[in-house]
Amino acid sequence: MLNENQWSQLLQGFIEEGRDLIKQAEEYLLLLDDTPHDEEAINGLFRAMHTLKGSAGLFSLTPITHFTHHLESLLMEVRDGLRTLSPAAISVMLRCLDEIASMVELIDVSNGTLDVDDAHQAQLLAALAEHGGQVPAVGASAEPAAESGAPREGNWHISLRFHADLLRNGFDLASFVRYLSRLGEIRFLEVIDDALPELAELDPESCHLGLEIDLQTQASKAEIEEVFEFILDFCTLRILPPDSALSDYLALIQALPETDERVGQILVASGLLTEHELAESLSAQAHVADGAPKQALGELLVESGRVAPQVVDAALAKQQSSRERKASESSQIRVAANKLDELINLVGELVISAAGAQLHAQAQGNAICIESTQVVNQHVEQIREAALKLRMIEIGDTFNRFHRVVRDVSQKLGKDIHLDIHGADTELDKSVIDKLADPLTHLVRNAIDHGIEPAEERAAAGKPAQGNLRLNAYHESGMIVIEISDDGHGLNTERIREKAIARGVIEEQSNLDEHAIHMLIFAAGFSTADAVSDLSGRGVGMDVVRSAIDALRGSVEIDSTRGVGCTFRIRLPLTLAIIDGFLVNLGEEFFVVPLDMVTECLELDDVQLAGCKYGYLNLRGKPLPCIDLGAHFELPASNSKRRNIVVVNFGRQQAGLVVDNLHGELQTVIKPLGLLFQHLQGISGSTILGSGQIALILDIASLFRQLQQNVDSNPGELRSTKPHQDSLGS
């Protein structure tokens, strides 16, 4: 027996599997929405539901088994061609999937119980029954019959022996036969009930039956096998191609559990063998040499002259490659995220201590020692990169979720919108992806709600009636860029400006360029939608988007052209665990500036700033606002004679940070500072240097924002406000 702990671990496994299956099912459903007759999608959907039902049954989660059963039976009918899925039915099924998903989330892992909202489920099931689909007007069997004259057709012989467990696993024999009939015409069918026990001993839940079927079809063997894909584990399936050699039938007769005569009679009855052939072969059977090696099926086929050797080779190769693909799929390992985090943490420690060792070796001046620490460092670097790659996942899964969002939201608003996804295989850190889902949803909803116009308006503007929403992701200089673009009417610069003045976000006389005005929509409590819809327009969205992206050390940009469309471009670091930094110091303290923000370094001429905390310099004819970091952070005044300026670039702002010494680039592990420092502006984290000393990582974005607030609230504090406002204030 399993102990409680193992049980809840298994249950946890089921919950994770369930989430995956539901996600898969949703993708298939959405695919069916576009192409209603995609057999692969129907099968995939059915398979997902079936697996879910089966696994839930293992854990006695009756509500899930029960609910999923309804979906499964409906899908079975769809698969058999008895129904088609209407868009309304797909909507109901999506809601059913949501219900299943919420049931899966509601499972109490500790005791395996599940509370459900019966009334809601009953409602959903009623809706499902109502919208379930229509029986197509034309019978499915009509099609193959029309082609029955095709020359390649022949009678396949299919011999099935079911295992006793079949019915207990929720399969219905009739449905398979029905499905089989879609492939061709069933010419002959005999139920084998020889294994049926006496009535008194009969277990009604066990299956004792077998089937012998002759099927006339153009389908290949693989296609016939596919029909029985779900029950392959629960039955013994033998398929003989049309016009098989006598010996093949003979082999079949011998392989079947029933007496040779019984099977032989069936074959004769089906017209595959003549009575004469049967009698002859049965008598010949005795003369077959016992020691004769069994020939492989392929060889047999070639020998009998019906299949050319290269065809067999090709088929074998195909089989081989599909086997290999299966192997590579199953070679993935599921690892708990915290184990991965632990590994990456340890690798981070290793990076730090290896750097420390190198530092000591250099201090010792022992050439051999230095060399070996360098080798160690190279390996550590490789390990670090490999470890970080473990966390990288493709963004495609996150993007695909938006098919559903776009479908739901556009239906609600009565707009026809097509979602276009590019760069789904772009990889980034899982922790980044997790935090990205919400801001992306906001932006997508906004684009649908506010960006893309209703169909009439689009027609008037000479655009196609179907709106286009595009999600794109790509790598660019060590960052990932995610674009959300729509072909709607773009941002209304004038209205944003008016609104910003009305809300007191900007002064009436302030003269901002178009880009700066667009960025105002990220200000807190800013919404230009006249009507508050339940989708967006409450003005809480965009500043949430901004802060979520800031928290990821990213930036967001807007490209909007009136009447043509709008693109939000989000730039994010690939990972949150490691940062490429530029090390500087202020007196005793070390600071790390994120390297991608550093544009250049200058030597500071003392006269220029004259010891002021803030000021500006002439950088190639442009005023460059400068901050004396030491003074800004109220650190003890430095006595360094030669000071330097690090010019940083953030978005379209540029500024100089006055520091003491430059120590160059370093790649380092970010250590969060913890709750005590969570509201600290200008510093985002810390890192440990090779020497063991802690260096603080500067957060340029929040530093700029804080300075901006200071400029606004207390301009007198700054020596000269004008250049600051030009550069920092935009």
Added chain:
Amino acid sequence: MNPSILAHESPQGAVQHLSFRVRQARYALPIELVREIIEYGQITTVPMMPGFIHGVINLRGNVVPVLDLAARFGFERTEAGNRTCIVIIELNLDDAQQNIGLVVDAVDAVLDIEPGDVEQAPAFGAGIRTDFIAGMARDERGFTIVLDVRRVLSLDDILQLALAQQAG
């Protein structure tokens, strides 16, 4: 040490406390909170924080914030001396385990404090904010102030102070 001896030494019901000195007064903390005691040294200043936060230290690869108890109580900021120590305690703040270092002037001893020996804090006169005091433990040497660590390290309080500091 043999645990049975320990159990024998501490009388029934008594809770072990670590006692230490901040300025002239004696304070104590339940020993189950204390992870270790380290020498004062190599602290990285974190700018724009209230004076009682000295900064952060590197504790075997973990970045741990360090608070000056004296400054938190309203005294002058501690100038490190020979006996100045950092007591590392582990607290559950906002559902996350967090290590915090407390700067104290000297560590005294481990006391067994009987619940019966703990008096309520006087309304005033203890020298520190009354809500920081969990109780006053009496022994032959006088009173030891048992701290209410959650109050002393109240995140809300500290954040308010930090925000005030940044705004100023």
